[in-house]
Each structure stands twice: as C-alpha cells, then as structure tokens.
Amino acid sequence: MEGLKDIATAIAIAVGAIGPALGIGMIGKGALEAVGRNPEAANEVRTLMILAVAFAEAVAIYALVVALIIKFV
C-alpha cells in the first residue's frame, strides 16, 4: 500500500507537469519572438509573459498539491 502511494505521487506530479512545461516553453518562445521583432516593447511583453506563465504554472501547482496530499495525508 505504501509503495502504491509513492507510485501514485510520482505519476500525479510527472503527468501533471507535462502540459504546463510545454505551455511555459511556448509562452517563452512567443515572448522572445515578440521582443526580437519589437525590442522597444520588451517591458510590456515581460509583464504579459509573467502573467501568462503564472496561469500555466498554476496547473502544475494543482498537480503538485494533489501529489503532496497523496504523499502526506
């Protein structure tokens, strides 16, 4: 039972991190392309990028919370 719990924890965070990882990569790519095309807008793009990354990262955090709950509760 304890071993199964560990495996469940690992799967929860590993699968849950795939989507946000791809998403954050795409957001970074988009932001870099935008800054490359229009360097004057770097400050504005950075603010929007942090906001978008925070939304994508929230999904990974849900997976993390689930993993922590499986592990410690």
Place this chain on the structure above:
Amino acid sequence: MSSLHISIAAEPVFHIGDFAVTNSLLTTFVVMLLLFLIAASVSLAPVTTVGGKKIKKVPALVEMFVGGFYNFLSPILGKRIESLFPLLMTFFLFIIIGNWIGLLPGVGPIGFTEHTEHGELFVPLFRGPNADLSTTLALALVSVIATQFLSIKALGAAGYISKFINFKNPINFFVGILELVGEIAKVLSFSFRLFGNIFAGEVLLIVISFLVPIIMPIPFLGLEIFVGFIQALVFTMLTSVFIVVATEHH
C-alpha cells in the same frame, strides 16, 4: 530526528479557549508586527524643509520599494492607481515578507515535542504564513471580494448582476454562467498557487538539507528567495488585472 518531518497542515501551538493558535498564525503576527514597525518608522520620520518644500526623511530602501512598485503598477492601472495602490502594496508587502520569513533559520527547527496518543510529535514554533492554506485562502478571498466590491461600485448593482445572469440571448446566458464559475475558480487558483509554491519550496529545502546538509541548500535558498518575490508579484499583478477587467464598461 532520523526521519523527515513534513506536515501539510499547520500545527496548533497553544489554545485560547476552543481557538487553536497555530504556528503559522503566530508567524503571521510576527509579520504584522514587522509591517507595523516599518509603517511607524516611516510615518514618524522627521520632516525637513528643503527650498520651501516640506520633505519627509523616509528610509531609502522603503522609498525604493514603494516607488519602484508604483512605477511598475501604474501602466496597468492607469488613473485608478491612486485609490488602489494601498490595497495592492499591502498584499505585496505582506506576501513577500511572509514568504521570506519562512526562509530564516529558526523557522521550522525551533519547536517543542508534544506527547499525543500517537507517540511523540515535534511541533515547530514558527511556520511560513503562506505555507498554510488558511492564510492563502484568506488572502484570495480578500482579493476576490475586493474585486466584486469595486465592480459593483463601477458598474452599479444592475450592471454587476447582468454580467452573471443575462437573458438577452442564449450565448450571453452561458457566458454569464462561465463568469460565475470563473469567480469561484479565481479563489481556488489564487490560494493554491501561493500555497503550492511556498509549501513546495519548504519541502524542497527540507529534503535537500536532509540529503546534503552543507553547501547544497544555498542555491536552493536563492531560488526560494526569487520564487517568494515572483509569487508576491504575481498575486498583486493578477489582482490588479482582475480589478481592471471587472470594472470596465462594455
């Protein structure tokens, strides 16, 4: 201690009647005391007259922080920054000091052992305020309720209700339901984002210093300082963006 001590919930330190005072609540009061001392030292600062103008001698660090944050938020909020800045700056200062206080040595290791029916249990005296879901849930509720209040103030009661319940056409009706779900999801995502990041940081630091007790934890401490700053910034920025969106006329 031979094994890792990680608890997802804050432990009660002592009781006042039926009310359990948890270690994160105790640390929250330390944070509040710190903020109060900073505020008192700024408001009691001596006033000098330079060139006919009265100027307050504010510590340079406080001025840098507040001024920098003001300049950061003003393009997002525009003219409304004058009325919203106190709320957002309070969020930012409380969250960032709460995040950083959890990284201090002594927060976590200092504590006492309690004898319960499950055997001996170690109870830390302090715990980072944002590593407790209660604190972050409270912050999220304050943020979302403030957004609703400002929205009612800007759009009027009828305009506010028509955002959620709208019978003009079927599409607006479903958009209204989605908006309603979105408001509840906001509370969840605000509280879980902050709690997850900070609690995961604490777990990471505990595990790393359990595996390699010397030198190795230092880069992770640097990372956690950065994460604490970014999370405070994200919370404040999302609050300001949501307020701007909720008070817009369509």
